[in-house]
Amino acid sequence: MREAQSLVADTLSATVNELCLKFGARKTAFALFLAVWRRYQEENQTSHLSNRMRQDIGLPDSEDVSKLPVWNFKAW
Structure with a gap:
Protein backbone atom coordinates (compact mmCIF):
# COMPACT_ATOMS: atom_id res chain seq x y z
CA MET A 1 0.00 0.00 0.00
CA ARG A 2 2.83 2.37 0.80
CA GLU A 3 4.34 1.91 -2.67
CA ALA A 4 1.00 2.69 -4.32
CA GLN A 5 0.68 5.84 -2.24
CA SER A 6 4.15 7.00 -3.18
CA LEU A 7 2.97 7.61 -6.74
CA VAL A 8 2.15 11.29 -6.85
CA ALA A 9 -0.52 12.55 -9.20
CA ASP A 10 -0.02 15.77 -11.09
CA THR A 11 -1.25 18.96 -9.53
CA LEU A 12 -4.62 20.28 -10.56
CA SER A 13 -3.14 23.13 -12.54
CA ALA A 14 -0.88 20.76 -14.48
CA THR A 15 -3.82 18.49 -15.27
CA VAL A 16 -6.00 21.40 -16.42
CA ASN A 17 -3.12 22.73 -18.49
CA GLU A 18 -2.71 19.33 -20.14
CA LEU A 19 -6.44 19.15 -20.90
CA CYS A 20 -6.39 22.65 -22.37
CA LEU A 21 -3.45 21.73 -24.60
CA LYS A 22 -5.13 18.53 -25.74
CA PHE A 23 -8.74 19.67 -26.20
CA GLY A 24 -8.62 23.46 -26.11
CA ALA A 25 -9.62 25.97 -23.49
CA ARG A 26 -13.25 26.29 -24.58
CA LYS A 27 -13.98 22.58 -24.53
CA THR A 28 -12.22 22.17 -21.19
CA LEU A 49 -41.55 20.89 -0.77
CA SER A 50 -44.57 22.09 1.18
CA ASN A 51 -44.35 22.40 4.94
CA ARG A 52 -46.54 19.33 5.36
CA MET A 53 -44.16 17.20 3.28
CA ARG A 54 -41.16 18.66 5.13
CA GLN A 55 -42.75 17.66 8.44
CA ASP A 56 -43.41 14.14 7.14
CA ILE A 57 -39.73 13.56 6.42
CA GLY A 58 -38.54 15.24 9.61
CA LEU A 59 -37.39 18.61 8.31
CA PRO A 60 -38.29 21.92 9.97
CA ASP A 61 -40.88 24.18 8.39
CA SER A 62 -39.54 26.61 5.82
CA GLU A 63 -40.27 30.27 6.20
CA ASP A 64 -41.24 31.66 2.84
CA VAL A 65 -39.80 35.18 2.74
CA SER A 66 -42.25 36.26 0.04
CA LYS A 67 -45.17 35.68 2.45
CA LEU A 68 -43.64 37.79 5.23
CA PRO A 69 -44.74 41.43 5.37
CA VAL A 70 -42.01 43.90 4.51
CA TRP A 71 -42.57 45.93 7.67
CA ASN A 72 -42.00 42.91 9.94
CA PHE A 73 -38.39 43.69 10.90
CA LYS A 74 -38.24 40.87 13.46
CA ALA A 75 -38.36 38.35 10.61
CA TRP A 76 -35.16 39.76 9.17
Whole structure:
Protein backbone atom coordinates (compact mmCIF):
# COMPACT_ATOMS: atom_id res chain seq x y z
CA MET A 1 0.00 0.00 0.00
CA ARG A 2 2.83 2.37 0.80
CA GLU A 3 4.34 1.91 -2.67
CA ALA A 4 1.00 2.69 -4.32
CA GLN A 5 0.68 5.84 -2.24
CA SER A 6 4.15 7.00 -3.18
CA LEU A 7 2.97 7.61 -6.74
CA VAL A 8 2.15 11.29 -6.85
CA ALA A 9 -0.52 12.55 -9.20
CA ASP A 10 -0.02 15.77 -11.09
CA THR A 11 -1.25 18.96 -9.53
CA LEU A 12 -4.62 20.28 -10.56
CA SER A 13 -3.14 23.13 -12.54
CA ALA A 14 -0.88 20.76 -14.48
CA THR A 15 -3.82 18.49 -15.27
CA VAL A 16 -6.00 21.40 -16.42
CA ASN A 17 -3.12 22.73 -18.49
CA GLU A 18 -2.71 19.33 -20.14
CA LEU A 19 -6.44 19.15 -20.90
CA CYS A 20 -6.39 22.65 -22.37
CA LEU A 21 -3.45 21.73 -24.60
CA LYS A 22 -5.13 18.53 -25.74
CA PHE A 23 -8.74 19.67 -26.20
CA GLY A 24 -8.62 23.46 -26.11
CA ALA A 25 -9.62 25.97 -23.49
CA ARG A 26 -13.25 26.29 -24.58
CA LYS A 27 -13.98 22.58 -24.53
CA THR A 28 -12.22 22.17 -21.19
CA ALA A 29 -14.11 25.08 -19.63
CA PHE A 30 -17.42 23.81 -21.03
CA ALA A 31 -16.75 20.30 -19.71
CA LEU A 32 -15.94 21.75 -16.29
CA PHE A 33 -19.16 23.79 -16.36
CA LEU A 34 -21.18 20.68 -17.26
CA ALA A 35 -19.55 18.67 -14.48
CA VAL A 36 -20.37 21.34 -11.92
CA TRP A 37 -23.93 21.67 -13.24
CA ARG A 38 -24.54 17.91 -13.08
CA ARG A 39 -23.19 17.81 -9.54
CA TYR A 40 -25.53 20.65 -8.58
CA GLN A 41 -28.50 18.80 -10.10
CA GLU A 42 -27.69 15.59 -8.21
CA GLU A 43 -28.10 17.20 -4.80
CA ASN A 44 -31.47 16.67 -3.17
CA GLN A 45 -33.48 19.86 -3.25
CA THR A 46 -36.09 20.34 -0.54
CA SER A 47 -36.90 23.99 -1.14
CA HIS A 48 -39.87 23.12 -3.37
CA LEU A 49 -41.55 20.89 -0.77
CA SER A 50 -44.57 22.09 1.18
CA ASN A 51 -44.35 22.40 4.94
CA ARG A 52 -46.54 19.33 5.36
CA MET A 53 -44.16 17.20 3.28
CA ARG A 54 -41.16 18.66 5.13
CA GLN A 55 -42.75 17.66 8.44
CA ASP A 56 -43.41 14.14 7.14
CA ILE A 57 -39.73 13.56 6.42
CA GLY A 58 -38.54 15.24 9.61
CA LEU A 59 -37.39 18.61 8.31
CA PRO A 60 -38.29 21.92 9.97
CA ASP A 61 -40.88 24.18 8.39
CA SER A 62 -39.54 26.61 5.82
CA GLU A 63 -40.27 30.27 6.20
CA ASP A 64 -41.24 31.66 2.84
CA VAL A 65 -39.80 35.18 2.74
CA SER A 66 -42.25 36.26 0.04
CA LYS A 67 -45.17 35.68 2.45
CA LEU A 68 -43.64 37.79 5.23
CA PRO A 69 -44.74 41.43 5.37
CA VAL A 70 -42.01 43.90 4.51
CA TRP A 71 -42.57 45.93 7.67
CA ASN A 72 -42.00 42.91 9.94
CA PHE A 73 -38.39 43.69 10.90
CA LYS A 74 -38.24 40.87 13.46
CA ALA A 75 -38.36 38.35 10.61
CA TRP A 76 -35.16 39.76 9.17
